[in-house]
Amino acid sequence: MTGTLLAATGSLAPATRSFLSPSGAEIVFLLVGIAVLAAAVVSVTTRQLVHAALWLVVALGGLAVEFLLLTAEFIAWAQVLIYLGSVVVLVLFGLMLTRAPIGRSPDADSGNRWAALAVALAAAGTLVTLVVDAFRSGWIELAPGAGSTRATGEYLFRHWVLPFEALSVLLLAALVGAIVLSRTGKGRVPGPRAGRLRAGKPVGRPTPTAQER
Amino acid sequence: MIDTLLRCVATLAVFLVLPLVIGQTEHKVMAHMQGRLGPMYAGGFHGWAQLVADGVKFAQKEDIVPAGADRKVFQLAPAVSLLPYLVVLLAIPVGPGGFVGQAIDAGIFFVLAVMGIGVLGSLMAGWASANKFSLLGGLRTAAQLMSYELPMLLAAASVAMAAGTVSLPGIVDAFHWWWIPWQALGAFVFFTAGLAELQRPPFDMPVADSEIIFGAYTEYTGLRFAFFLLSEYAGILVVSALTTVLFLGGWHGPMPDSLGWLWTLLKTFALAFVVIWLRVTYPRLREDQLMRFAWTGLIPLALIQLALTGIVKVAIS
Numbered sequence: 414m415t416g417t418l419l420a421a422t423g424s425l426a427p428a429t430r431s432f433l434s435p436s437g438a439e440i441v442f443l444l445v446g447i448a449v450l451a452a453a454v455v456s457v458t459t460r461q462l463v464h465a466a467l468w469l470v471v472a473l474g475g476l477a478v479e480f481l482l483l484t485a486e487f488i489a490w491a492q493v494l495i496y497l498g499s500v501v502v503l504v505l506f507g508l509m510l511t512r513a514p515i516g517r518s519p520d521a522d523s524g525n526r527w528a529a530l531a532v533a534l535a536a537a538g539t540l541v542t543l544v545v546d547a548f549r550s551g552w553i554e555l556a557p558g559a560g561s562t563r564a565t566g567e568y569l570f571r572h573w574v575l576p577f578e579a580l581s582v583l584l585l586a587a588l589v590g591a592i593v594l595s596r597t598g599k600g601r602v603p604g605p606r607a608g609r610l611r612a613g614k615p616v617g618r619p620t621p622t623a624q625e626r
Numbered sequence: 627m628i629d630t631l632l633r634c635v636a637t638l639a640v641f642l643v644l645p646l647v648i649g650q651t652e653h654k655v656m657a658h659m660q661g662r663l664g665p666m667y668a669g670g671f672h673g674w675a676q677l678v679a680d681g682v683k684f685a686q687k688e689d690i691v692p693a694g695a696d697r698k699v700f701q702l703a704p705a706v707s708l709l710p711y712l713v714v715l716l717a718i719p720v721g722p723g724g725f726v727g728q729a730i731d732a733g734i735f736f737v738l739a740v741m742g743i744g745v746l747g748s749l750m751a752g753w754a755s756a757n758k759f760s761l762l763g764g765l766r767t768a769a770q771l772m773s774y775e776l777p778m779l780l781a782a783a784s785v786a787m788a789a790g791t792v793s794l795p796g797i798v799d800a801f802h803w804w805w806i807p808w809q810a811l812g813a814f815v816f817f818t819a820g821l822a823e824l825q826r827p828p829f830d831m832p833v834a835d836s837e838i839i840f841g842a843y844t845e846y847t848g849l850r851f852a853f854f855l856l857s858e859y860a861g862i863l864v865v866s867a868l869t870t871v872l873f874l875g876g877w878h879g880p881m882p883d884s885l886g887w888l889w890t891l892l893k894t895f896a897l898a899f900v901v902i903w904l905r906v907t908y909p910r911l912r913e914d915q916l917m918r919f920a921w922t923g924l925i926p927l928a929l930i931q932l933a934l935t936g937i938v939k940v941a942i943s
Contacts, residue, residue: 489733498742506768562732
């Protein structure tokens with residue numbers, strides 16, 4: 414299996430390349446990476462809630478560009494579709510529904526910032542150590558088309574079917590959990606509102622309460 | 627290099643011209659369908675120069691940012707709402723043999739992903755205006771987008787399954803005439819959901835003028851407001867062109883392939899006409915009707931289409 418993986422992505426040859434003469438794509442990769450990092454830092458340090466969400470858009474969009482530069486086209490579009498188009502929209506929706514004042518929101522400040530910083534640094538340290546240790550000075554030649562939809566689909570559904578299916582079970586569990594949480598809220602069926610021509614089906618549990626009896 | 631540049635410039639030209647043509651068509655078609663006299667004088671024949679006059683009017687108006695608004699986000703929003711459609715247009719194939727701005731391997735995916743970004747513009751505008759009506763409009767936009775994105779994706783997935791590829795030119799290449807009855811349900815779902823994503827009537831709850839003035843765009847004037855309008859017309863173009871490419875066979879038609887681009891254009895404009903027609907015909911859906919239509923109407927239909935596509939695909943292979 415590793416054989417096919419390597420055949421598609423190029424050899425993991427030891428460092429025959431110098432890091433001192435980068436190509437144009439590598440320079441762009443680095444610059445976009447810096448921009449992503451900066452946007453991410455601003456996103457967690459800004460004191461304006463909605464701005465944080467918008468900086469998240471920049472950071473996630475930059476990540477999509479990084480995927481593109483690594484020839485992983487399909488992953489890049491998936492990133493745009495899921496994270497920019499859905500997750501950030503959901504975040505903004507949630508913010509607008511609750512409270513998102515224009516300007517600073519001091520009451521949204523959390524006292525846990527140092528703990529959060531420590532956890533973030535520890536997580537980043539672990540990941541960086543892991544990746545550096547795994548690849549050392551290995552060099553993967555990026556063949557164009559190695560991350561195309563066809564290649565990604567083949568990996569996903571030939572070699573990695575089990576994790577893929579396990580993930581879908583996880584999503585299903587989350588879905589069921591959301592339904593359970595939203596159903597056991599009040600246990601009271603709201604009556605039809607004024608101006609409503611056709612009442613929808615009741616969402617809550619149909620247990621009659623004392624008031625209705 | 628020159629070739630790429632030329633394609634980009636051509637796409638930009640199309641982007642600047644066709645939405646305006648659709649806008650002009652909308653004025654005139656609506657006027658005829660509803661028997662409105664409307665502006666019939668600018669430029670002489672049928673008031674053809676009215677659109678030019680409108681453009682001049684927009685350009686003259688003062689660009690106002692409300693005092694309580696979040697200036698930067700407010701000013702950035704029109705661009706965020708307009709630019710995705712330009713990028714999407716780059717990937718839509720017009721004719722056979724590489725007659726496309728930029729052939730993209732995962733075409734459908736790219737197009738749907740980038741179109742989703744445009745809504746961020748409405749959300750930003752709605753929030754940054756510091757206006758309750760705008761905020762309500764932004765919220766309605768977000769709710770509508772999240773409900774209608776799913777059926778749209780499912781319908782597009784059905785075509786990708788039928789063609790066995792996610793590249794847009796590849797899908798048109800694989801097209802046969804009997805796909806039209808086979809994918810009719812999917813076409814209906816895709817077109818309707820696309821209409822809803824554009825917030826066109828009858829799905830224009832987010833800009834319902836009788837309740838919330840003009841939704842997220844209430845505080846905008848001048849060119850920035852014109853950009854929002856332009857993005858709506860560009861959206862009509864993109865959704866019509868995508869429906870053409872995915873469900874109506876794009877450049878296929880009873881004439882030599884060299885005239886394929888004409889078929890794409892004709893079908894796109896026929897669909898754009900239907901969009902305008904629907905606006906004139908149907909009243910606005912209420913918010914709850916809108917949500918119910920998406921979740922209990924379109925999504926089951928899209929799933930049925932997906933199952934049908936799978937069954938037929940297995941049966942003929």
